[in-house]
Amino acid sequence: MIIIGELINGMYKDVTRAINNREADIIQHLALEQVKEGASILDVNTGPYSKDPTRDMKWLVETIQAVVEVPLSLDSTKADVIEEGLKITRKRAIINSTSADTDRMDIIFGLAKRYNAQVIGLTMDKTGVPNSKGDRLELAQAIVAKAIEYGINTEDLYLDPILLPLNVAQAQAAEVLESLREIRLLCNPAPQTVFGLSNLSQGAYKSRSIINRTFLTMAIANGLTSVILDPLDRKLMDALITAELLLNKNIYCESFLDAYRKR
């Protein structure tokens, strides 16, 4: 499982404050903690309140790279913000993200080709997020086709069927589960699958943790290959480690949780 840590995101107030005040230690602490708890990639998002997202992205990437060596997922709706990150990332980056809209895909896959980056593709377009597995797969297929057109290896494509909050779109969770399974069959080599887990439980105050970890294990059973989550959620990581154990990805021993963390 490729674990993408979600915590360096200006959506969180303390991160926005750290960005605005250039408090490198706060960002670096979040980077170090997430990697320590199992993140293999860190998502970097300047957030909705950034006044100068291009400069903020540059500062974040430099600040994070000063303390950890993992690849970064450059998370922005603005192509120039992503490119600012791509210019200076030392490890191969992931662009987070493109939609299935042709104009956006042309920009993002162009960047991916130029900078040898991987790409997260969201199965949505200008009309919104589809309501069914079938429509998700149709958009996924369009993204795959465009990636191939740009000479992107389909293994470097992360397709995200988009988790919606359970409290507003309950029926969609099952559609996402089945989409995960079928996305893997779209092409060879199979694309990665991914989603932003926390989105599922937006607004579910007291049950967020159990909703997230239960869905994650169900998605792993359906072949999920990577996920954007909070790696500091210990119970969530326990569930992830156990689910992978049950799929025989790691060797069982009595202390398998500790063994995984000591790797």
Add this chain to the structure above:
Amino acid sequence: MIIIGELINGMYKDVTRAINNREADIIQHLALEQVKEGASILDVNTGPYSKDPTRDMKWLVETIQAVVEVPLSLDSTKADVIEEGLKITRKRAIINSTSADTDRMDIIFGLAKRYNAQVIGLTMDKTGVPNSKGDRLELAQAIVAKAIEYGINTEDLYLDPILLPLNVAQAQAAEVLESLREIRLLCNPAPQTVFGLSNLSQGAYKSRSIINRTFLTMAIANGLTSVILDPLDRKLMDALITAELLLNKNIYCESFLDAYRKR
């Protein structure tokens, strides 16, 4: 989800003692507690130490039926012990179980037909438990064919791909997960799927609970329709309820765990 409570089983020392001493209150307490916590069926097994399993089965069924009204799963390797239960069960019973061996199936499906019972069919035969999904499906198909031969409705057949202890057969858990999905496609109406969950974590002392509940949610994601488990394991039931919510089987509300339990 059809939840079959596993606790009335002579395998447990206190149950064997209660059976031997005819302590009805202990058995009835276990029956009431399991139903209260969500069991829709109770498994009844006199256990390996019973000196007179036929009389013990009769006493257990009468004792349980004096306090709860749920159907019973008559769990024995001996056909005469099962039949003793079938004679007196007031609700439609489940026979637990037949293997895929022809002689056993003829006896069990004969009983099922005579007493209008449902049947759990284990995908194993005299040579043991298969090592692959393919071999499990082959035995499942043989059980389905025999059930049809006896005029049993395939919806009344519970096919069990058999969970083995993770510490001795780790690779089999994933085979079971995929078997669950494909068993449902064997015939129309689809057979139920079931397994004894606790078997998975035999010998995994400190991790039993997380292994059981993680696998259960993964199996639910693969279409599991019923399960034999300990309904008094609160965290396990929380996981089950949440997994069903995520498949849109119950309506989301902020207090969905409480709401489910108050049904």
